[in-house]
Amino acid sequence: MATSTPHQENLTSSNASYASTFTQGHLALPPAKKYAVLTCMDARIDPAAAFGISLGDAHVIRNAGASARDALRSLIISQQLLGTQEILLVKHTGCGMLTFKDEDAVGLVKKNLGEGGIKAVQQGFREEFLTFPDLENAVRSDVEWLNQNKGIPDGLVVSGWVYEVETGKVRRVI
């Protein structure tokens, strides 16, 4: 095993402190409040604090851009195997997926990692980086895509929101 990096040391020491006062070992596998939150991996979002999620209450799925397509496997598992019945989809201002275009991402990967990198991308996720040009439209279109997806039960409630990284506020879009 390699020597610890500063981030690995931070994980170990922060966690030792967390575990020393941990009292939630009894929580069950299925989310107690039967809902899932889908949001972005962005470093400026703390879903538990900003969206009021207590430990054990909800699945939290995070990927680049809070993409519904990218999250489909997790969403289906969340509902079909673990009983969630509602999705809160939260994209955010200042998102990297708004800043970049697919062709920029493809160009960078080709420049930095060569054709092998592009091939790995294609094998992994079909060469789409799922960037989007307009925030509110992206929220609406992801919610509509989920509502029409046959892998998502008809009774499931899906709402779409925007989180503002500048103010810490969420607002509902759909």
Add this chain to the structure above:
Amino acid sequence: MATSTPHQENLTSSNASYASTFTQGHLALPPAKKYAVLTCMDARIDPAAAFGISLGDAHVIRNAGASARDALRSLIISQQLLGTQEILLVKHTGCGMLTFKDEDAVGLVKKNLGEGGIKAVQQGFREEFLTFPDLENAVRSDVEWLNQNKGIPDGLVVSGWVYEVETGKVRRVI
């Protein structure tokens, strides 16, 4: 817009309280500490608290089982577009992906959603639910898969960990 559900109301009211004392609106898009944490969507994990991640420091990617394959798009974006240089991959005890098998998941989707559901699953992610029978081996094999993936730069540091939902403790696997 539909009437608010209790989860939507909780999001709105919790967030109003969060935003009222929010002071971090100046944070930049790229993670300040240049690393990404990949962990599970499980409701019993609070990565910020349990893994010592301050707001703005790291990307947090979450999916069912902390699957590296499922996270590939986000990981490549994290590194190629937003400058992260290290991945902490954290799977956990009691994971749903340990509890279920792919054929169980496929069977349930077929039963609940019919052939249309299975077709949607296939279009979304090729019919694999990415369950795994052994926790430590799954951590190792995901780290190795990332290390060999041509979409991930050679210099990137990847370590693999297990979080115990019973104790709140993390331990390093690889």
